[in-house]
Amino acid sequence: DKKWPAEDWIGTARLLVERGMTPVTTWSNEREKAVAEAIAKAVPSTVVLPKSPLADIAAILGRSTLVIGADTGLTHLASAFGLPTVAVFLATEPGLTGPRGQYASTLLAASGARVTPAQVVAEAERLLELSRANTRKY
Numbered sequence: 001d002k003k004w005p006a007e008d009w010i011g012t013a014r015l016l017v018e019r020g021m022t023p024v025t026t027w028s029n030e031r032e033k034a035v036a037e038a039i040a041k042a043v044p045s046t047v048v049l050p051k052s053p054l055a056d057i058a059a060i061l062g063r064s065t066l067v068i069g070a071d072t073g074l075t076h077l078a079s080a081f082g083l084p085t086v087a088v089f090l091a092t093e094p095g096l097t098g099p100r101g102q103y104a105s106t107l108l109a110a111s112g113a114r115v116t117p118a119q120v121v122a123e124a125e126r127l128l129e130l131s132r133a134n135t136r137k138y
Helices: 007-018 032-040 052-064 073-080 117-133
Strands: 066-069 085-089 103-108
Touching: 007 032, 007 117, 032 117, 052 073, 066 073, 085 117, 103 117
Parallel strands: 066 085, 085 103
Antiparallel strands: none
């Protein structure tokens, strides 16, 4: 299963809010919508986007500061845009299908291990700092 548990998404959203960020969630089916709504219920500053055409979601994605996602097309699109992107892989091999790019990183749940919200947010902070350092104007 490629789905990261809802409680880990909630934990990640809480950590992002503690750092002054606003989590934004997307969804494409009823299961994902239920998870997005659970995140927003637990972390009220979370924005749940309405179901929208891919072009609209891509436009919103392109204006994002950071993307944290699972092994999905939107996560790959974010890395293609050059955005700081953390991908959580649970059941697939990121070496073959993971996002690529200077600011893309994949966290893989090793056999029996768990990727934690703290690990995800720490990696996100590292990528954000790297991105900011490389785009500073002197």
